[in-house]
Amino acid sequence: MSLETVARQSLYRQTRARGGELRSLADRRLLSRIWRFAQRHHRKLAVFLAVSVVSALLTVATPLLAGRVVDEITGSGTTRVVVMLAVVIAVVALAEAGVALVTRWLSATIGEGLILDLRTAVFDHVQRMPVAFFTRTRTGALVSRLGNDVLGAQRAFSDTLSGVVSNLVTLTLTLVVMLSISWQITLLSLALMPLFLIPARRIGASMARLSREAAIHNATMNTQMTERFSAPGATLVKLFGDPGAESGEFEVRAGRVGDIGVRTSMLQSTFMNSLTLMSALALALVYGLGGALALGGQLQAGSIVALALLLTRLYAPLTALANARVEIASALVSFERVFEVLDLVPLIREAPDAVEVPRRADGGVAVQFDDVHFSYPSADKVSLASLEEVAELDDRGGDEVLHGVSFTAEPGQMVALVGPSGAGKSTIAALIARLYDVDGGPSDQTGASGAVRLNGRDVRDVTFASLKDTVGMVTQDGHLFHESIRANLQLSGPPATDDALWEALRRARLADVVADMPDGLDTIVGERGYRLSGGQRQRLTIARLLLASPQVVILDEATASLDSESEAAVQQALAEALSGRTSIVIAHRLSTVRAADMILVVEDGRIVERGTHQELLGRGGRYAGLHHTQFGTERRSCTPRGPHAAYCARNSVPAKGLTSCGQWEDLLSG
Template sequence: MRGRSELRRIGALFSPYRKPLGSVLALIALSAGLSMIPPFLLREILDQAIPERDTGLLTWLVVGMIAIAIATGALGVAQTYLSNIVGQEVMHDLRAAVYRHLQRLSLAFFTRTRTGEVQARIASDIGGIQSVVTSTATSIVSNATTVLATIGAMFALDWRLAAFSLAVLPFFVWMTRRVGGERRKITAARQGRVADMSSLVEESLSVSGILLGRTMGRGEELVQRFTAESRELAELEVRSRMAGRWRMASVQMSFAIMPALVYWFAGQTSAISVGTLVAFTTLQTRLLFPIGSLLSVSVDLQSSMALFHRIFEYLDLPVDLEESREPVELRDVRGEVRFEGVTFGYDADARPTLDGVDLDVPAGSFTAIVGETGSGKTTLAYLAARLYDVGAGRVTIDGVDVREASFASLARTVGLVSQDTYLFHATVRENLRFARPEATDEELEDAARAAQIHDLIASLPEGYETTVGERGYRFSGGEKQRIAIARVVLRNPPILVLDEATSALDTETERAVQDALDALAAGRTTIAIAHRLSTVRDADQIVVLDGGRIVERGTHEELLERGGRYTALQAAQREDAAQQGEEATA
């Protein structure tokens, strides 16, 4: 059942291109019809024109054979051109559909899936079916049409020879189906190895992977792991190529033997002329290539079905972040954010990360969220940007449930500066313009000044045309963070989410980044996830999370007076700082 369903889905990929496919089919039928004429002309040459010395008839017959050969060649070129256009359009549609679908998934999918696995599905798996969608589909029709036309011509020449020649065809079909099943299993295993190897390359040959491998002295082990993966892939490739080769060789050998058997069979009767016999064996020879192609195509299709199955697996992943059917455009946003009975968990079977959280963030205020690692701080802030959907309750912006807001207006409304800054391997200017492609150079520079990074960029030999390197490794952590801040400044969102944006920086760099963040937060609703409590002393309210619940809230002074969880966190940080100071002195 699954195979039929997948075949229907594959067929649906071609449905938008019915007209060009119709043209291809017409060309195939015309070409197949023309190619059946030369054997009959050959029979006339051998049985009439040459024995009777009729040079006029011989000339016309030869000219006809030449003209048909030229016309068939031209039709073949046109057919190949059209079929490749259709095939590449289908490839484009499939790649775009997978990429678009992945863009609609929540962060949960990407946190549990290796990047190399995703890359393998888009590049390797879709690339592996290219021959199927660009040429195999039309090749099947073309070869099938040729086979049917040839068989018809063979019966027209002599039904006895045709019946004798085709008696073994069902055996070939049965044999090919067995080969295809073997190839499909091997292909599924091979693509799994390709994904594993892609993940290893992506992880170990990134800047971070190289640094980790060398500093941990594990470079040789990584080489051995890659070598082992490559060896397994090579063995699977050999198995895939050799699957059923002896059976296919038997088919080809049988076709090579058949003409001799036809001569023997024809010799048993005097009713078959030499011209008919030569024309028949010519048709029989022409039958070898299309039937061989159909048999091998059947095997290749079985292999490709494994690739299609892997692609459809991604397309069938449930979209857990759907835009509302009638989305609300967030306009003139004041910036009031409310969490109303919010419960959320990454795993339905585990204890929820957030449990019944109620929180009001007034417009234009600065709210800090603090707590120990795993208390749900980042999750709470990410729900405001709708990077996940709540399990229960709701999150609203100016009274509008974020699930009802359009994705575009929500992205304009909520800006995120995370601890793990990501920069594309592009120029500084291109990284900044990712936030707002239509921004002018002057606006870019103003944003960089606000983030206190313009002077540094301007001092570089290539200025804003400087390539940042993979993940921005040409810049320090603080510089990357300020570029990211400039990117958010350029977008100018009314609500700002700061995800421990300075926790990994040294004191001096933290001060520079914090100044940039303070300038960015001015006049905006700010939700800051704080690791260093010293950065949130001036917050309008500080929310303390513990085990996914709010256990305290208030200003810095109010929470210290209570002597509760916030005070304990302060004491623990002072103790850690004092211990680090002693270690540094020692």
């Protein structure tokens, strides 16, 4: 490998080195952990290192053979010997090419295997993290751990490790051979070494700083593009933003990246030209001093040629090894950042002796809250400062948001949660699905107490699989992945047949809509499902719920953002989904929960009232006030529409003086 090639590689690797404090190479704990993680590839690593040594031996052999050829030509050698040496050189060249291919294959196999292991480990671990982790973490920072950091760790094995071993062997052999030929030329060659190392280190450090600055600007531009190019972001900019200001901000960052590119290019060119000059001077030294020694009878002509060829074998590994510490320390930083994520213990874990949710003879499931107190976990328990991109995490504990909540939803019952925003309704729903955990006993002061039970079994004691099969949820946003309708439906469980998918869509009142789409079940719904209307998204999530067929259904404001027509279609689908199941329904529109078996009024994390619609109206309490606020407004502003209008027309309702949606719904609900 030429000196110029090594220099280019060295500069390239330094520009990819991370900023900040480099990890100590003497960190035995980190090194030991890296080895434990990589030892599954130990056999290939051993072969890889052995082949690297063979490659180094072949690298040194070629200059010696070339020098021997020159000696044979200038001396009294024979044609047969010269031809034989030429054949040996050719064989060595073929062997070098073959060894290089084997080395590259081993390097790629080990590197890609390590990437697979690391990415799979991080991905699997992140999937086990609680929702609180994702609410605090920047997605881009987390994705970077699966990208840049994993690749940085992989380079430690595929590039740096092999390079260090190969260069050490090459350097040792080259020095031994050069000293045996001419110790004078060898020492003078070493004296020139600072002319190679100092520019490499200084210019490499400058390029690394520029590269990090460019990476920061690129990351900011990527964030800006990601947010502005999504459907919600583009809409927000069009409604409230200033496209000119957005473009100007982007142009400034892009211009800075361009300036950095020019400076980086000039640094590279300056360094490579300087290195070429130094290489020429070193060769001049060899030819000048070597020629003088040869004329004095102290060296042979072939030795001069061998020394000239060996010179690059000396400077190249020295240049590479001089920067190896930076590369290794940077790789250790990458490993540490990957391990940092793997070391973050999920707050919600499956118990070692977890069991399935108990089954009743009638197949139903009862949901019970027993004196539940709950506080959201502090940042230091669920997140990392580096993933939030802050200097230090906030370790303050959250305020208690649920205070002694107790209720029971019997199998097949509908329990409605109503109350103002922020009262704790969604938190109650999240505890049932174990998106958060109730933890500790009544005397525990760390954040939570009490228990949530399904058929008498604490949800913390059941398996994740059986909990997922038992509890299903439809949220307000109706989130979908940028995949096909088929793929979004089949998230609910094992792959279902097309007949089962169409049946779920029919029951969700969406089959006709999907059938009219050009690709049917294979239609791509777009990012977050934005190619569908709000009502269609919600009905698709309901179809997914129907396909999963859970015994407990949670509806968290499932119709809050829909128009009247869409809401009517979704309500029909929900009626199908709730039939025969235990359901927890969160709603701001009281008209959607009139038929509930029990209505819980939640305020400030407490249940302040409970009862049926008629019972709560009769008490004249908080629920009655909410009801009057909603329907009193409707009496002033609503007009007959939809199915209510047809019903009222048939029954001469207007003649009775009923002129508002609220009054009509009172009539319809009895």
